[in-house]
Amino acid sequence: MRMIQEYISTLEFRYNWSFHCKFKMSVKKQLNLQGIRGIAILAVLGFHFFPNYFPNGYLGVDQFFVLSGFLMCMLLTKTEKLPKFEMISNFYIRRFKRILPLYQLIIFVSLIALYLIFPDTTIEININSAKRAIIFISNQLKTLEDDYFEKLNMAIDIFTHTWSLSVEIQFYLIVPFLFLLPFRIISLTIISIISLFYFYILPSDIAFLNVFARIWQFLIGMIAFIIHQNISTEYQLEKRQSLSVYVNESEQLKCSTNYAIFIRMMIIQMILVVSFPITIRAVISRPLITVMTGIILIFSKRDDIILSNKILAYIGDISYSLYLIHWPISSYCKITGMSNYAILFLFLAVVVSMLIYESFEKWYTKESNIVILILTISLFFMNLGILNNQLFIENNSEGSVTNISELAGSATQEDIARLNHQWELDDQKNLKFQFDNIFGWFPYTGLNQNNTLRIFSFGNSWTVNHAKVMYSECGPRVKEFMRGAISGCEPLYKFPTEYRKCPEFLIEVQQHLGVFKPDYAFHITRSINIGNNYTDDFENDPVYQSILNETRYLVKNIKKKLFILNSIPSIDREALDHLSENLMNNVPKEEIDKKLYMGYDQHVAASKRYTQLVKDCGSKCELIDYYDLFHPNGIKTYRYYDDNGLSYLTGGTHLTPWGYEFVKPFWRDFCNKNLV
Structure with missing residues (x-):
């Protein structure tokens, strides 16, 4: 590992700056991480609301996977000195506490909306879809009518978008054990290559949803965090031991400027890929956006002028609410023939997401584990109740005509x-x-x-x-x-x-x-x-x-x-x-x-x-x-x-x-x- 770090530290880049340029890479990258989230969710929104103009916006989900791997590795690193069982349990508690309450709430609200305002013909398919969504198996492609892109085009299934949460939750089941592998960066790299190969040999519709064909993207995020941490640690060690090479102020300014130009060019290129108006083949665009996101995660600074933009960072803050909320609203827009008003429905999705974030999301993330557990279980069983309550589905009173054979009367x-x-x-x-x-x-x-x-x-x-x-x-x-x-x-x-x-x-x-x-x-x-x-x-x-x-x-x-x-x-x-x-x-x-x-x-x-x-x-x-x-x-x-x-x-x-x-x-x- 030391040899790898020494090799990386000697690399000279196009703009004549090197890793010997000393700048502080803070591990606390809240603003730039939120900025990447913001770019990702904007790409997804563009794809779902305006697919003809943003055909590559689905790559925002790929960015989410990379970012998720980065954050998972960060969480596990913070507790890796704890006993293994405590480290793993702490990881699951923190992640499930963040994801489950809002997820189950949105499913509950979506089911209520399904019966109240959606066309009756959409009920059956959504009942079946919701049953899979509440237990995180929405990514299990069974039949042609389950195909993700077909559902997007038909806009019938208001739970189509939960496939990505299913993939993420399924990856949670194995990520602590991948983190504990010896020779971590080498092991994760090998597994990433195997997963990427699996992604290419599977049929595209299966590979899109399969967690094993997506592992490489999460692992790119984990590897990005490890490299970022090693670079930051190396710099701090050299600084304390006074081993760093002397750099005068003009050289340091030049180095910092070249570094900032490189990162900003990378960010702009990433934005151009996800917003490009002509479809790029997934076999090219997906690895490209995955690697670009990983590089940005390694080298972007907390105060990056693009990623730390307050508006972009706030969009990143509400991105989880916005991701869960936007598709049911977009689906209603399309299925009711009001696609011409897509911009208004997008605005509605943003406003609703802001309200949920500022109220429910901020509230429950501060509550104790027991409160979160009770809340999640309550919402889960409320969803089960709706899904299995035939009173929501059949509105026939006793003795009424309900089939053709009774029409003679x-x-x-x-x-x-x-x-x-x-x-x-x-x-x-x-x-x-x-x-x-x-x-x-x-x-x-x-x-x-x-x-x-x-x-x-x-x-x-x-x-x-x-x-x-x-x-x-x-x-x-x-x-x-x-x-x-x-x-x-x-x-x-x-x-x-x-x-x-x-x-x-x-x-x-x-x-x-x-x-x-x-x-x-x-x-x-x-x-x-x-x-x-x-x-x-x-x-x-x-x-x-x-x-x-x-x-x-x-x-x-x-x-x-x-x-x-x-x-x-x-x-x-x-x-x-x-x-x-x-x-x-x-x-x-x-x-x-x-x-x-x-x-x-x-x-x-x-x-x-x-x-x-x-x-x-x-x-x-x-x-x-x-x-x-x-x-x-x-x-x-x-x-x-x-x-x-x-x-x-x-x-x-x-x-x-x-x-x-x-x-x-x-x-x-x-x-x-x-x-x-």
């Missing part, structure tokens, strides 16, 4: 409103059929193997939503049924998208079609972007030409025909909530119809493109259209409910159980006529 508008509401709550649950996972590739079982036809369905959640009715009505005629789906994508159109897996899914569709070679394929996709930037000049329409080229490629592996389900307008969730109320108030149905759907112009444009697509595709393509089904008796508006007010669609534009019954005859006739 005299159902009231209150009963119908209650049932529509329940279908909203069960939207995600009702998407599942034969498999627990919603998205991905699945071969349905239980079909008659004496048949010969093979069918293939692909698209987004609209495909998943139709799987049950297709199985019921087309299944008796087929031998094999393969279904593939992903959230938020339109497989025929490679549009510029934040949904990073859409291009990958398109390749998967091509591959599965090539292997499965179905007799019939079904493109069942809720329109998202195909209706954008419409023009009647199809020859020069880049959107249309993209879907035409993709269709021509796909039909090569379809033996008989590709069926394309035409677009319908998406439903307005808020208007759906008032459906029964409007019917009871005798609002004209045509007026209710128009309120119920949104994006009508985009729907019309998508429909025109699909119609032209079928013409240009030729005999191998055919359009399936719900137009007549949702325009009963020649009415001029789409009608998404029956005469009693029972909705055919949920707020997520998915078929309700009543909607399944409504479209069954349509699919029965279609399959009997076309699947031959």
Whole structure:
């Protein structure tokens, strides 16, 4: 170790300054540490509220990991002379005292907000997510719908961001034992290299959340503290023993100036990386920002002009509250269609975080361990109570109509409103059929193997939503049924998208079609972007030409025909909530119809493109259209409910159980006529 220190101390840098330049590096770096926190949380906020402008802002979490490793090593160093058990227990008490109370409080407040102000269709997925969040296993990726970046784009899961706290808590379980390893800096370096290698060989979505693929970032922080401490200790020792080389005032000033320039350039470069408006590949940006943060932690001084800025340091002070609070607020902003007001929601997140920091956070951090323990346990069991209390989920009174089989009786508008509401709550649950996972590739079982036809369905959640009715009505005629789906994508159109897996899914569709070679394929996709930037000049329409080229490629592996389900307008969730109320108030149905759907112009444009697509595709393509089904008796508006007010669609534009019954005859006739 002495040899390593001597080697480091001889290094000369570009600006002709060296470690022999004597300046005091205080171990108490409160302001500069808070400044780094401030930069990190600002990067995360930019990524979550304005992802198009700050696509690399997620690297702020990587900075948090490095800083956390630095602080953990600092805490353990302060108590390393204590008996080992006392040292470890003291570490856990201090860290859990800091993290748990506020964490459990924010989960509690978020759950209350979930039931009071969030759309009903978000409840089920968030209940499942919160159950993992309260025990710090949010980073366990199980299915495609658990993917972190997919959840960010959908903004459905208000607990998505707790994955990083889960990673940190899981690292806490091993960090004291890593700290106790012999030849500390060498041991930590070797483990870091192994962890970094693990990060690169794992699939990106798994590596992103895996604690073992993240250990290297925490260890960079720990190594940074050890180097920082050794440099500071070496200087103090030389100063006391009068062994330092004499440096005149002009040389010392020059040395100090060069040092300050180097550190400030490093800080500015770090800020530029996390705020760069063009996406940098994670395999490059993540190691870069990790090492840069480590270097800044080693050499930045407490009074650094950038990091010790009072505003930046205060943002660092509230960073924990702000991190926990900001995503539920951002999620509400996106899911309610108010992204244009993102700056106002960001301001709200900052204000709420300041209030929590100045009141609750400052209060509990000064309380005794027993008070913290009681507070944390109380909040934990309150969260468990909400998560397991069906009264929050089911608001049905005894004797009320709660399912379709009871509709033959005299159902009231209150009963119908209650049932529509329940279908909203069960939207995600009702998407599942034969498999627990919603998205991905699945071969349905239980079909008659004496048949010969093979069918293939692909698209987004609209495909998943139709799987049950297709199985019921087309299944008796087929031998094999393969279904593939992903959230938020339109497989025929490679549009510029934040949904990073859409291009990958398109390749998967091509591959599965090539292997499965179905007799019939079904493109069942809720329109998202195909209706954008419409023009009647199809020859020069880049959107249309993209879907035409993709269709021509796909039909090569379809033996008989590709069926394309035409677009319908998406439903307005808020208007759906008032459906029964409007019917009871005798609002004209045509007026209710128009309120119920949104994006009508985009729907019309998508429909025109699909119609032209079928013409240009030729005999191998055919359009399936719900137009007549949702325009009963020649009415001029789409009608998404029956005469009693029972909705055919949920707020997520998915078929309700009543909607399944409504479209069954349509699919029965279609399959009997076309699947031959």
